[in-house]
Amino acid sequence: MATDILMPQLGESVTEGTISRWLKQPGDTISKYEPICEVETDKVVAEVPAVVEGVLKEIVVSEGETVEVGTLIARIGEVGQVNSEQEVQMISSPSETKKKEDAVQEKEDSMKHRYSPAVLRLAQEHQIDLAQIKGSGAGGRITRKDVMRVIEQGNSQPEAVSTPDVESPITLHKESKAPERKEENPSIAQRKGTKPSTLALENGDIEVPVTAVRRTIANRMVMSVHEAPHAWLMMEADVTGLVSLRNRLKGEFLQREGVPLSFVPFFIKAVVDSLKEYPQLNSVWANDKIILKKRINISIAVSTEESLFVPVIHDADEKSILGLAKDVHRLAQKARSGKLELSDMQGGTFTVNNTGSFGSIASGPIINHPQAAILSFESIAKRPMVQNDAIAIRDMMNLCMSIDHRILDGYLAGKFLSRVKERLESYHPDVQI
Amino acid sequence: MPVMSYIDAVTLALKEEMERDSKVFVLGEDVGVRGGVFRATVGLYEQFGEDRVLDTPLTESAIVGVAIGAAAYGLRPVAEMQFADFIMPAVNQIISEASKLRYRSNGNWECPLVIRAPYGGGVHGALYHSQSVEKIFTGVPGLKIVMPASPYDVKGLLKAAIRDNDPVLFFEHKRCYRAIKEEVPLEDYTVPIGKAAVKREGTDVTVISYGLTLHYSLEAAKSLEQEGIDVHVLDLRTLVPLDKEAILEATAKTGKVLIIHEDNKTGGFAGEVASVIAEEAFFELDAPIRRLCGPDVPAMPYSPILEKEFMLTPEKIATAIRELAEF
Structure with a gap:
């Protein structure tokens, strides 16, 4: 059976x-x-x-x-x-x-990488990755007919295979995007498959096979950098008050709620409240228009040894610091144990990145496509600062933000980031959360 | 529409043109009373008389020389070389005089001359009755070179050649004379000089040929159908002026080109066709351009076995096409 x-x-x-x-x-x-x-x-x-x-x-x-x-x-x-x-x-x-088959193929593959002018031309014109085509010619050579077949196949099923990682909220606008997509993703082979490298291996080099997750990360990063012109800005925030507040609360919080109180919920809260003021930052580029998203769903970057996941806290604007803390904890746990569900991954509108957790003091994050911006919270460190014309020891943190310059300009991004900064600086040890 | 042989189409074209235009006349060895050794001019002597159907001495230089003079004078001579092999004594007249007359007289003189010459092997003609001589002339500007493969084209192209105001070499494959038959209209028509014809549409391999090997190519293409190999066949019909457009189009059909002629390979016309493709259709090519031609030996052997070895056959062509298809 x-x-x-x-x-x-x-x-x-x-x-x-x-x-x-x-x-x-x-x-x-x-x-x-x-x-x-x-x-x-x-x-x-x-x-x-x-x-x-x-x-x-x-x-x-x-x-x-x-x-x-x-x-x-x-x-x-x-x-x-x-x-x-x-x-x-x-x-x-x-x-x-x-x-x-492999043994036979080895012998018959001698011509696999010998491309005729016609094959190269067609591949270039239709943006086809020849490494993905199986050759039917002598010695495994890719013939003109092989390429033509791929072109025909590519044309006959454009929509089903060429919808990229368009998340459900913007599927409405698929239509307006469709023509461009087609050009970007002309062949199934190119998009889906792995591209064998032509780099030569030297003695002692180790080949690490690319996992599906790694490949997905790679594809999305390339798409984001390729599509969105990134602009970057950084601001410095004095979070001395926030640090004291958290220090005061964290022991009791863990005991009472069962989850640790990190800085991340505060970061998310500051972002969410500022997004309410500047909805342009909570938007998506849709070629002929910019869509300002109603819902505020915050993607949070969670790293594991070999992967990066970006699960989503939905309707983050409806949540308290406690609610956010629980969500962050839950999603991080799920990500690290590989149990994220599809619904955990969908619908993000803005990404928060806690790069400070591994000691970074400045970073240039890549936007989580197709969002408008990504904000990194860098590590908090005590620094001598000038305060009231005297040197004071303060807890300082950098905020690094990348924006899609098609949607946003520096002015608006700067105003938004200033508000995030102000919010973080407004905390003091006696605030109730 | 009657079915007629290749040579009957020659005779018909001559007859019709002589009836149409009294300036047209034929001259050559045994073309008159005998009606030609291949019977190409049969009946003309009887119909048009000895003034317009001239039996000449065995002197090809004189046949062509006289014809050039008559053409310059305003007549329209059709000179016959009994075999293309015998054209050699007339080469000086053709290359040094006929091809250059218009140019050297700054366009004041023209040379409306046709030289017909049966060429090719496979008829047990041995060394001096089997040669293909086109490559001697294809590189000489000022000459037009027509090499039809089928009776319909023979009639239409020969008439076009006679009406052309410049010297035309009209090469007839003698193996085709009686072997190739098809329907030929009795009405007046011409086939334009300088136009190739697609004889078969296909997607796998393009064969470019002319003359007898064109027919062998079509046979090979038919036999390869069962193997799923789809052959595109182009008949050049005219070598000069060359229909480059048709060649490039045929190349683009498949990206794999096999050029076939009976003339030997080195210096043969296939080299010119291949050059045109390499220069102007490089990015259409999916395989090296291949040539299948007669061997580089001094002449057609007398031994029947060796003659068979020399000649191209549908089988040899099929093998070459198959190799290219599999490439």
């Missing part, structure tokens, strides 16, 4: 997914809920857990392939069910045949 594993639906309006990596190979034993593969959609990268325990019998959809939700991707068989039929299957299991 084998159990069919289908492509799961990873979020609303998601109709297809790409198998980015198989974590298990045919023959591997699988316990229940153990992830068997990574699936990547436009919105999220997720692991698909096994619904039963058993042995992975067969991989139906191979890495890099994109299939519709509900498509059979693998079969899991029962443990110990090693009958003759299965033995036969094991011998000719995909990994085995793949090895054989």
Whole structure:
């Protein structure tokens, strides 16, 4: 008895997914809920857990392939069910045949990187990554026909494959963006796949395979830097009062609420209140218009060893310091244990980045596309400052903000940042939260 | 519309043009009473008399020299070389006189001359009755060079050549004379000189050829259909002036070009076609331009086995196309 594993639906309006990596190979034993593969959609990268325990019998959809939700991707068989039929299957299991194919391919790949003028021209004109095309010519050469086929395929299914990580709030405006998108993402192969490097390895170099999450981060960063002209500004805030306040409250807070009181909720609160004054900062560039977002959903950057997640505190303007503290704690925990859900990731309108947590004193953050700005709170340090014409020891912190210069100019950004600064400086040890 | 052979189309074109214009006359070895060794001028002597169908001495230099003089004088001579191999004594007249007459007289004189010459092998003609001689003339400005493959084109192009006011070399593949037949209208029509024709549409490999090998190419293309190889075939029809546009268009169809002619490869006309493509369609190319031509040996061998080895065949062409398709 084998159990069919289908492509799961990873979020609303998601109709297809790409198998980015198989974590298990045919023959591997699988316990229940153990992830068997990574699936990547436009919105999220997720692991698909096994619904039963058993042995992975067969991989139906191979890495890099994109299939519709509900498509059979693998079969899991029962443990110990090693009958003759299965033995036969094991011998000719995909990994085995793949090895054989690889050996043959090595020989036949001699022409893979020999591109004809026609192929290079077409690839350039249609922005196709040749590394993603399988050549049908002699020695694995990519022929003109191979490229034409990719062009035709690309044209025949433009919308389904070329919707980028447009988050649900702005799907309304997809239409106005569509033509541009098409040019940006002409081929499925280029967008979905990994691009083999042409860099030569030297002795002692270590190759680290790029995980699906890493690749998603890379793609989004490139998209943001490529699309939005970043401008950067920094202000200095005297947070002596805030530091004293937190020091006074933190022990009691942890005891009472069960979550630690960090500076982050205060940062978010200052940002949220300032966004209310300057809604232009809480907006999205939509080519022919700028959309000022009603909801204030704050994305917070959470780092793990190898990844960066940006979960969202929805309607942050409706929350107190306590509510924000709990949300921050909850999302950070989820991110670090890899349990973020799709809904945790969607809808952000402004990003807060706590770079101070690892000692940074100034940073130039990359905007979380398609938001208008990102604000980094740098580390707090005691510094000698001039106060009332005397030197005083104060807790100082830098605020670093990157803005999408299409939407915002320095003047407005400066006013906004000043208000954040003022709010942070207005705290003193006796404030009630 | 009657079906006629390649050579019947030659005869018909000559007859019609002689009827149409009294300035047109033919001259050559045995073209009169004998009607030509290939029977290309059969019936003309009877219809038009010895003044317009001249049997000449075995002196090609004189045949062409006399024709140039007559053309300069205002007549429209059609000179026949019994075999293209025998054109050599007339080369000086063709290259030094006919090709240059208009230019050296600053346009005051013209030379409306046609030289017909049966060429090509595969007819057990051995060394002196099998040569392809086009490459001697293709690099000489001032000459037009027409090499039709089919009866329809023969009639239309020969008539166009006779009406042309400059010297035209009209090369007829003698293997085609009786082997190639098709419907030819009895009405008057011409086929423009300098225009190639697409004989078959395809997407995998483009074959560019002319003359007998054009037919072999079409046969090869047909046999490759079953293998799923889709061949595009272009008949040049005229080598000079060359229809570059058609060549570039045909190249763009597939990006893989095979140029085929019976003339030997080195210095052959395929080199010129390949150069045009390399110069003007580089970014259309998906494979190296290939040439399939006669071998670089001094002449057609007499031995039937060796002649077979020399000649191109549909099989040899199919192999070359297949290689290019798989590239």
